[in-house]
Amino acid sequence: xxTMKSASSTKVKExxxxxxxxxxxxxxxxxxxxxxxxxFLYVFSASVSNVADVNTRGxxxxxxxxxxxxxxxxxxxxxxxxxxxxxxxITIIGTALSLTVTVMMAYSLSKPDMWGRxxxxxxxxxxxxxxxxxxxxxxxxxxxxxxxxYFALWLPGLVSAYNMILIRTNIMxxxxxxxxxxKVDGCNDFVIFYKIVLPLIKPSLATFGLFxxxxxxxxxxxxxxxxxxxxxxxxxxxxxxxxxxxxxxxDVTETTNFIAPSTINYAVIIFATVPILCVYPFIMRFFEKGxxxxxxKG
Amino acid sequence: MIKNKAKNNxxxxxxxxxxxxxxxxxLMMLPGLLYFIVFKYGSMFGLITAFQEFRLTKxxxxxxxxxxxxxxxxxxxxxxxTLFINTMRLAVCNIIFFFPxxxxxxxxxxxxxxxxxxxxxxxxxxxxxxxxxxxxxSVVVELFNTQDGAITQMINKAFGTSVNILSNENTxxxxxxxxxxxxEFGWGTIIFLAALAGVDTQLYEAAxxxxxxxxxxxxxxxxPAMKPTIIIQLILRMGNFLNTGFEQILLALNSSNRSxxxxxxxxxxxxxxxxxxxxxxxAIGMFKSVVxxxxxxxxxxxAKKAGEEGVY
Numbered sequence: 001x002x003t004m005k006s007a008s009s010t011k012v013k014e015x016x017x018x019x020x021x022x023x024x025x026x027x028x029x030x031x032x033x034x035x036x037x038x039x040f041l042y043v044f045s046a047s048v049s050n051v052a053d054v055n056t057r058g059x060x061x062x063x064x065x066x067x068x069x070x071x072x073x074x075x076x077x078x079x080x081x082x083x084x085x086x087x088x089x090i091t092i093i094g095t096a097l098s099l100t101v102t103v104m105m106a107y108s109l110s111k112p113d114m115w116g117r118x119x120x121x122x123x124x125x126x127x128x129x130x131x132x133x134x135x136x137x138x139x140x141x142x143x144x145x146x147x148x149x150y151f152a153l154w155l156p157g158l159v160s161a162y163n164m165i166l167i168r169t170n171i172m173x174x175x176x177x178x179x180x181x182x183k184v185d186g187c188n189d190f191v192i193f194y195k196i197v198l199p200l201i202k203p204s205l206a207t208f209g210l211f212x213x214x215x216x217x218x219x220x221x222x223x224x225x226x227x228x229x230x231x232x233x234x235x236x237x238x239x240x241x242x243x244x245x246x247x248x249x250x251d252v253t254e255t256t257n258f259i260a261p262s263t264i265n266y267a268v269i270i271f272a273t274v275p276i277l278c279v280y281p282f283i284m285r286f287f288e289k290g291x292x293x294x295x296x297k298g
Numbered sequence: 299m300i301k302n303k304a305k306n307n308x309x310x311x312x313x314x315x316x317x318x319x320x321x322x323x324x325l326m327m328l329p330g331l332l333y334f335i336v337f338k339y340g341s342m343f344g345l346i347t348a349f350q351e352f353r354l355t356k357x358x359x360x361x362x363x364x365x366x367x368x369x370x371x372x373x374x375x376x377x378x379x380t381l382f383i384n385t386m387r388l389a390v391c392n393i394i395f396f397f398p399x400x401x402x403x404x405x406x407x408x409x410x411x412x413x414x415x416x417x418x419x420x421x422x423x424x425x426x427x428x429x430x431x432x433x434x435x436s437v438v439v440e441l442f443n444t445q446d447g448a449i450t451q452m453i454n455k456a457f458g459t460s461v462n463i464l465s466n467e468n469t470x471x472x473x474x475x476x477x478x479x480x481x482e483f484g485w486g487t488i489i490f491l492a493a494l495a496g497v498d499t500q501l502y503e504a505a506x507x508x509x510x511x512x513x514x515x516x517x518x519x520x521x522p523a524m525k526p527t528i529i530i531q532l533i534l535r536m537g538n539f540l541n542t543g544f545e546q547i548l549l550a551l552n553s554s555n556r557s558x559x560x561x562x563x564x565x566x567x568x569x570x571x572x573x574x575x576x577x578x579x580x581a582i583g584m585f586k587s588v589v590x591x592x593x594x595x596x597x598x599x600x601a602k603k604a605g606e607e608g609v610y
Contacts, residue, residue, distance in 0.1 A: 054448075115316030116316070129595065137341040137344075159333050220432045236430055239432050243436040272433050277429075
């Protein structure tokens with residue numbers, strides 16, 4: 001950003017070396033971006049190709065045949081289509097819960113003169129440095145009888161201390177005159193929070209909402225250890241089951257009798273990826289603002 | 299940040315006055331506070347199972363205490379050194395091959411002149427970060443499995459033979475590092491690009507007047523501006539070296555690469571949740587957490603001494 005400005009403001013004649021570098025740089029970054037995208041292009045193309053193409057063409061980034069049988073199979077399979085629905089449910093409710101609790105906590109810890117604030121802050125920061133770890137958390141979750149409920153996916157990671165602190169920093173940077181004016185008008189803290197603070201921190205809500213949503217959508221481990229009932233499994237667990245465990249590259253401890261046609265793998269990967277990527281472009285405009293909050297922490 | 303905001307209210311309120319003024323806020327923080335107490339501190343309390351012979355029927359409070367028996371057993375077993383070496387190998391590869399990548403890419407992005415092209419590139423290279431490890435592992439299987447992997451097919455055609463990188467002791471570290479590079483290098487540029495956005499344009503002007511070409515400008519203006527961020531990121535990475543991506547490794551492990559791929563977290567999972575040795579697993583997990591705490595605190599002190607803002 002900065003170099004660009006300076007380059008255009010002083011129109012000195014550019015050396016040929018500099019021009020060659022620019023061209024090379026544009027091409028190199030194009031290639032790098034292509035490396036990021038090509039696996040998606042391949043998986044999508046393979047998912048809409050016929051089996052013979054997939055077996056003979058090797059790596060390709062556009063389809064030359066058109067065959068939707070993988071998607072037809074997927075939509076007919078109650079287990080798979082149901083798991084996608086459940087992933088949506090887990091993600092939407094989980095994100096709403098996490099964001100609500102996180103933002104309420106961030107706002108309530110934004111008053112410097114509040115009694116107990118420093119202590120609670122320390123309590124929270126310590127959890128970023130030290131944790132009981134996987135097994136004690138598992139004991140807490142099973143002790144609370146949350147196994148085989150979706151609360152086992154929502155509650156153990158309900159609030160990210162890091163997100164909470166960043167949102168709090170954002171709230172504390174709001175102009176205090178605004179909040180005080182509302183107080184003079186007789187608004188209580190909750191009304192101020194709802195009517196004034198929330199609209200002002202939309203970029204961070206969008207950003208951290210996306211982070212939570214990505215976490216819930218992508219989680220497979222909590223679902224693996226807490227959900228024994230395969231009728232409750234989200235798409236990520238099924239993806240692992242179908243592609244990784246049946247392919248024999250990952251240790252099989254939980255086996256199921258699921259035999260899939262070969263291009264179904266690609267269709268399931270698409271379903272496990274696309275929904276969360278669809279949210280991304282809408283949030284991207286908030287995203288750079290929201291991330292900036294992180295860079296000026298403290 | 300606390301001090302300059304507090305100018306209106308001198309000092310902290312007493313408990314009763316604070317409760318009267320902020321009771322709504324105390325109510326609002328309650329769900330979050332309960333979460334931290336039950337799940338975070340509750341699980342820390344659960345660490346006492348590391349000193350017990352845990353029985354599900356007796357629970358955390360009723361199980362028999364055995365002191366440091368599990369820790370002693372772990373350190374005496376040859377597993378400890380295997381896990382440590384495996385973790386070190388992955389951490390060193392991460393620092394050598396992954397760590398410089400976002401720095402180099404952000405330098406290249408910073409040299410782009412078209413603002414639009416720049417944001418397109420950024421938008422694209424962030425995408426892999428949002429994909430789950432299950433998806434990454436699945437795509438890798440579809441590309442590289444020995445039966446019909448897309449890239450294996452092409453290598454077979456070109457060379458007549460191919461290497462099985464999925465179930466192979468020798469390629470495991472490369473596989474993990476490669477996956478990390480693909481998934482996270484773009485996301486990693488954010489912090490460096492933020493540092494670059496803060497560089498004073500006048501520095502570039504001055505360098506130009508002094509006759510510095512773009513390479514010299516990068517060397518003498520851009521890189522020094524990035525240096526603090528690079529150092530703090532490097533220190534942080536070292537403080538976290540025990541945290542090798544658990545989900546990623548779990549998904550890549552199989553009986554052929556387990557000997558080089560097993561790390562603390564995956565071993566804890568196997569021992570405690572798959573073989574049922576809850577206490578032994580907890581002890582290993584606790585060892586990892588304690589070492590992690592010591593590392594992060596030490597590293598934070600070093601960072602602060604070096605004049606950098608700490609992590610907490």
